[in-house]
Amino acid sequence: MGKTFRVTGINLKAMPLGEADRILTILSPEEGLLRATAPGARKQNSKLGGRSGLFVINDLLLAKGKSLDRISQAETIESYPGLSRDLAKLTAGQYIAELALHQALxxxxQAELYYLLTEHLRRIANADNDSVLAMLAQAVYQLLALAGVAPQVQQCSISNQLLEPDLSIGADWQVGFSIEGGGIVSLAALSAQLTTLEASRKDLQSGKIEAEDFDLVRESVGEYQVRTIEQLPKYHRRQRYSGKSEPQTMLLVDAIELYLMQQLAQEALPQVSDNTGFAVETIQGAWRKIERILRQYAQYHFDRQIRSAKLIDSCFAR
Known part of the structure; x- marks a missing residue:
């Protein structure tokens, strides 16, 4: 029998093994990501049946194996029944669990990742239906921040100027958001960069500069293609190097959307409808767009699709 060890862990993924066993993917603060067999978990009346369920936190005694550990004992510490009772909450939980798996080691x-994930699962499980999408967006942003790749939402990614949304103008106040560029972009700073690029292109055509010099300018300035969130592919992934730079996707973000994005780093989201004066429907629409931006951003930076997010659009359709 292999060496035994004890950990606390949350079940993030499960798959059948043989006739009655189950393979669990477990996130533990002490050991990080573990894969272990739960013997007999699929048998009727098995003690490991309910304890091997999704999002169940157990105190585990495991026996070390060559490729898979083996669960010897499991005592449930916590579960999240609120997730299983609501499809939108369950989908949101699976979404952030998959994102955590993308960055788990x-x-x-993995104590920080474990406690951040379980805290957001708890919040989503206990949230009212109108708050689930906002809680999901906050969880995605904070998981990205923990991974060191959160988008810049406080200042322009080009000029580093702090940007404060003008809520009195609302949808008429806009900034850009570049997935490849790492966050929000002032349209004035973008316009100045594009003016520089256009001047260099004219210099190239007139023979004042060489093609190599123009390529250096284009690489430093960047090229942008303005799109709506609906025009993005379902899986926005990293461009493979082709010998030339590709245009960056530029999304337009209005005042209320940026205001909400700037709240995502807070420990708890404020009641933004009271602070802004905007209708609940307007804020919910903004959260839908923010979630889709963050989803594309996460998929781009992890270069992996978030498969669990496919149901999100239908769960939170207008």
Whole structure:
């Protein structure tokens, strides 16, 4: 029998093994990501049946194996029944669990990731229906921040100027959001960059500069293609190097959308409808757009699709 060890862990993924066993993917603060067999978990009346369910936190005694550990004992510490009772909440929970799996490490302490994930699962499970989408967006942003790749939402990614949305103008006040560029972009700073690029293109055509010099300017300035969130592919992934720079996707974000994005780093989201004066329907529409932006951003930076997010659009359709 292999060496035994004890950990606390949350079940993030499960798949059948043989006739009655189950393979669990478990996130532990002490050991990071673990894969372990739950023997007999699919048998009727098995003690490990309910304890091997999704999002169940157990105190585990495991036996070390060559490729898979083996669960010897499991005592449930916490579960999130609020997730299983509501499809939107369950989908949101699976979404952030998959995002956590994209950044989790094996055999490496993951206390921050574990506690951040479980805290957001708890919030989503206990949230009222109108708050689930906002809670999901906050969870995605804070998981990205923990991974060190959160988008810049406080200042322009080009000029580093702080940007404060003018809520009195609302939808008529806009900034850009570049997925590839790492966050929000002042349209004035973008216009100045594009003016520089256009001047360099004219210099190239007139023979004042060489093609190599123009390529250097284009690489430093960047090229942008303005799109709506609906025009983005379902899976916005990194461009493979082709010898030339590709245009960056530029999304337009209005005042209320940026205001909400700037709240995502807070420990708890404020009641923004009271602070802004905007209708609940307007704020919900903004949260839908913010979630889709963050989803595309996360998929781009992790270069992996978030498969669990496919149901989100139908769960939160207008």
């Amino acid at each position: 094996t055999e490496h302490p």
